[in-house]
Amino acid sequence: MAGKQPEVFQALVFGASGITGYPLLSQLLSYPTPTTFDRVIGVTRRPLHRDVSQLPEDQRLELYSDLDLTDRNKALFSLQHIPGIEHTTHVFYAAYAGHGSDYQELKRTNTEILTNAVGSCEICCPNLRFFTLQTGGKAYGVEFADKVDYNPPLSESLPRIPEPYAQNIFYYEQYDIMKRASAGKPWTFCEIRPDAIVGFVPQNNAMNIAQAVGLFLSMWKDMEGAGREVPFPGSSDAWTALHTDTSQDILARFHIYASMHPQQTSGRAFNVVDGRATTWQEVWPQICAYFGLKGVGPASSGQPFSAQEWMEGHSGDWSAWVAKNGLREGALESTGWSFMQAVIGIPFRRDYDATASREIGFTEERPHAEGYKLAFEQMRRARMIPSSI
DSSP, X not given: OOOOOOOOEEEEEETTTSTTHHHHHHHTTTSSOTTSEEEEEEEOXXXXXXHHHOOOOOTTEEEEOOXXXXXXXXXXXXXXXXXXXXXXXXEEEOOOOOTTOOXXXXXXXXXXXXXXXXXXXXXXXXXXXXXXXXXXXXXXTGXXXXXXXXXXXXXXXXXXXXXXXXXXXXXXXXXXXXXXXXXXXXXXXEEEEESSEEOOOTTOOTTOHHHHHHHHHHHHHHHHOTTOEEEOSSOHHHXXXXXXXXXXXHHHHHHHHHHTOHHHHTTOEEXXXXXXXXXXXXXXXXXXXXXXXXXXXXXXXXXXXOHHHHHHHTGGGHHHHHHHTTOOXXXXXXXXXXXXXXXXXXXXXXXXXXXHHHHTTOOOOOOTTHHHHHHHHHHHHTTSSOSOX
């Protein structure tokens, strides 16, 4: 009697050049096994060039660009012209649009692109089984922590924040879109909530704290000298506030793990973190030590040091620094210095409760600061920061 044929899975990744989509491309080729996915399709708005991508050389991986999710007809046309798209079984949604826009524009744009992605998949992917939706800490009202009932550690069981603040959280509407779209269908979904994502992308990302920190510390070492102290760029409250980092590869593996366990994850939300809560007081010295620097706490008086102001104040040195070290151009100009300063400077707790993900069997953890060090190594290989420490 012939043995049972193994199931064939095909993955489709939206936002494949971003901080979550990019590691998904690699992880899908090896996790949970090297043969779980027969084909991995990454789609992006702008091209993700293979010569700088640092992606594995694997014939199962295919990249397609010029996907405009803001226009449903264009999005549908693009997907329909990917050969074999109908065999897609798992969709991983990591697209995001409108950084820097106001709340209502963010909501309009991001609900529109999700609606168009789901609608196109319903037409193009008749074998769809699971869809992961990535959201984040905004679902807990982090931006309105001084105005709403805010009680860390942040758990998925917490209710949505009240109006009028809830209308500014587009993640709520995205979840409702997914719930309505999947009702009565042969496919289901879950929502995945990382804290600040620590990782690397080959073509820059304004909302990438590791890229900003790596560039800042590299320039600081060149300008100030090896072994010098680096003051923490935030207040004493930010120095000791609990948070929970999320490494991009652990996040990517949880996306996949959740999609492989639909009976346990369907319709639910899950926090994803590297491990127990930590503080910048613990992490900052470790990150600085990687560059041969001494990370110290904030000044006891006066205005906190601003890494953003320091970098912008040295913008006239950027070109010479890049040329001196033989680096790739464009990274400094594309980095979100205000995003880095805002995340590092959060003066209150935002630590996540990871109980739900642990209870369904996802137990992977990572030592604090390790995610940053992995990102810095990739930045070196990509010639974004100097290769020598």
